[in-house]
Amino acid sequence: MEYKLRKAEPRxxxxxxxxxxxxxxxxxxxxxxxLTEKELLEDGFGDTPFYHCIITEIQGQxxxxxxxxxxxxxxYFTYDPWVGKQLYLEEFYVMDxxxxxxxxxGILRHLSNLAMKTRCTxxxxxxxxxxxxxxxxxxxxxxxxxxxxxxxxLFRFDxxxxxxxxxxxxx
Amino acid sequence: xxxxxxxxxLDDCKDIARMIMELAEYEKVSDHVKVTQKDLEQDxxxxxxxxxxxxxxxPEQHKTKEGHTKIxxxxxxxxxxxxxxxxxxMEDLYVMPEFRGxxxxxxxxxxxxxxxxxxxxxxxxxxxxxxxxPSVDFYLSQGCFDITTTMGxxxxxxxxxxxxxxxxx
Numbered sequence: 582m583e584y585k586l587r588k589a590e591p592r593x594x595x596x597x598x599x600x601x602x603x604x605x606x607x608x609x610x611x612x613x614x615x616l617t618e619k620e621l622l623e624d625g626f627g628d629t630p631f632y633h634c635i636i637t638e639i640q641g642q643x644x645x646x647x648x649x650x651x652x653x654x655x656x657y658f659t660y661d662p663w664v665g666k667q668l669y670l671e672e673f674y675v676m677d678x679x680x681x682x683x684x685x686x687g688i689l690r691h692l693s694n695l696a697m698k699t700r701c702t703x704x705x706x707x708x709x710x711x712x713x714x715x716x717x718x719x720x721x722x723x724x725x726x727x728x729x730x731x732x733x734x735l736f737r738f739d740x741x742x743x744x745x746x747x748x749x750x751x752x
Numbered sequence: 753x754x755x756x757x758x759x760x761x762l763d764d765c766k767d768i769a770r771m772i773m774e775l776a777e778y779e780k781v782s783d784h785v786k787v788t789q790k791d792l793e794q795d796x797x798x799x800x801x802x803x804x805x806x807x808x809x810x811p812e813q814h815k816t817k818e819g820h821t822k823i824x825x826x827x828x829x830x831x832x833x834x835x836x837x838x839x840x841x842m843e844d845l846y847v848m849p850e851f852r853g854x855x856x857x858x859x860x861x862x863x864x865x866x867x868x869x870x871x872x873x874x875x876x877x878x879x880x881x882x883x884x885x886p887s888v889d890f891y892l893s894q895g896c897f898d899i900t901t902t903m904g905x906x907x908x909x910x911x912x913x914x915x916x917x918x919x920x921x
Contacts, residue, residue, distance in 0.1 A: 615835065620838075624832065660843060662787055704910045725908065733879045
């Protein structure tokens with residue numbers, strides 16, 4: 582079975598959202614996905630993209646069939662003031678029935694190459710600690726768990742708290 | 753105490769580099785800092801910046817004994833959540849010790865929140881070291897929550913030899 586890794590195009594947006602929702606379902610969080618196709622299109626393919634995306638598609642059984650999108654990665658560039666540019670892997674997913682074929686490794690290889698070409702000193706991402714298969718997948722490939730090893734905790738302000746913080750002080 | 757909050761410019765890189773080092777010393781990892789003033793100038797103030805900065809400044813009469821008027825900073829960049837879309841990430845927040853407890857940290861964070869909302873962000877994310885109790889308490893009092901504890905999210909990094917190896921697999 583042949584698969585092809587390429588940059589996502591605007592026409593891939595429905596597939597990207599489908600895979601985002603599938604991954605959220607796997608993490609039992611599908612109700613948390615509020616992103617729409619419209620936002621994905623504006624935010625990824627406008628003048629200033631907020632994210633970049635690569636997808637893996639496989640050719641159907643017959644050559645007349647459309648290729649099927651079976652995996653993707655969403656990433657953007659971040660900055661660590663101590664060591665410089667980083668490539669941040671926001672989302673990385675291969676459909677269940679297409680795992681074990683090297684598609685995931687192919688995506689990671691492509692992204693690591695890109696990180697090195699763009700002079701990033703590291704590739705960063707977040708994994709849920711109870712997601713054992715993923716934790717092992719990454720640790721086998723040399724990823725360090727900064728939360729465990731250095732004590733970094735990820736904190737978040739949601740929209741309501743953001744609005745409160747942005748309001749002028751009463752003082 | 754009078755202070756002003758404004759966007760950082762190229763000339764601020766010397767002070768930002770100084771304060772990055774001070775923050776790293778506070779976090780007990782100053783030997784980890786490899787980025788130089790020149791890197792900051794290139795990476796933050798060229799055509800395609802990788803980060804943006806905000807500076808907190810005091811008037812001349814409040815300058816430190818070394819003569820510094822730039823006494824706090826925040827570094828941020830825009831990020832993206834595959835679940836909720838546009839987001840803003842606050843990479844660094846620092847106020848020099850003698851200027852703490854006067855609302856400078858809150859004002860810097862408020863500015864980051866304003867800029868994030870103006871750009872359509874739905875959330876502000878950042879990391880804190882678990883032993884840094886003053887900072888953890890400060891952030892929790894401002895209404896954020898700890899995703900590492902509540903959702904078990906761990907920050908991971910692949911760098912150096914591991915990154916090179918991944919690129920060749």
